[in-house]
Amino acid sequence: MLLLFALPAGLAIGAISGFFGVGGGFLLTPILLLLGYPPAMAITISLLYSMSTSISGALTYIQSKNILLKTTIFLAISGMFGTQLANPVILYLTENGLDDTVISILYLFLLGYFSISMLSKTPHKGQNSVTSSISLLRTILIGLLGGFISSILGVGGGFVMVPLLINVLRIPARLAVGTSLTSIFFIVSTGFFSYIQTVTIPLTLAILLVIGAVVGARFGAGMTAFFSEEVMKKLLAALYFFTMISILFKLLHHATSGLLLLSGYIVTLSVLFLYQYCTKKKRLFFLE
Helix, strand or coil, rough: CCHHHHHHHHHHHHHHHHHHHCCCHHHHHHHHHHHHCCCCHHHHHHHHHHHHHHHHHHHHHHHHHCCCCCHHHHHHHHHHHHHHHHHHHHHHHHHHHHHHHHHHHHHHHHHHHHHHHHCCCCCCCCHHHHHHHHCHHHHHHHHHHHHHHHHHHCHHHHHHHHHHHHHHHCCCCHHHHHHHHHHHHHHHHHHHHHHCCCCCCCCHHHHHHHHHHHHHHHHHHHHHHHHCCCHHHHHHHHHHHHHHHHHHHHCCCHHHHHHHHHHHHHHHHHHHHHHHHHHHHHHHHHHH
């Protein structure tokens, strides 16, 4: 049954990941967990998926020059190191049967915190002018945290890095998304090759998801031109909130309700993207 929805799900999640710079695994991991996949397998599939969405979406941001190269390099290097710090932790949790519970609780904490922070922070005046004096130490710490979380949860790390780049380093949302997404490819590649040595994944499912990821992420990255910085932040906060509630449902043994809730938001956001895209194309047609 899941294979029937793998390609459209890959497209939708890919578009959202490309738009927000979150890598894709941030959404795919909880969905796979809600569907009953073992945590290690869900993480490995999601890391592979994040590799696809990140490189596909990053190409769009690089072409439009919406990345900070120096920041990207330091995030990538520190993030790759962070993934290695997480390996013994996830092995310990798996061996002691704590992985499912700990991963879900960690998701809840992070999603709740970042959802609130994205809604409570207001745009800083002169934000665009401070990107040339970004703290190197803070950049490295954000990369380490992003890499660690990436390997623990099977995500790109972007759902941690994007709000921190915006709220801590004061980087404008569009630049933060492009910078995060570009660095994620290197981070998740390190995590994936660490996992795949010991974990077997369903290849057909993974391939269908990856195909959807490559196409969807390019589309989503291009959609950032149709939304303001403030709207992007509010949509991201809402995404964190609905994902958090879906995982809470899982912990309360109502996984189906959580899956329906999260799927509903993904579909709603996908429809919004298509509406904006079609509206833009229609305007360009009449201008011609």
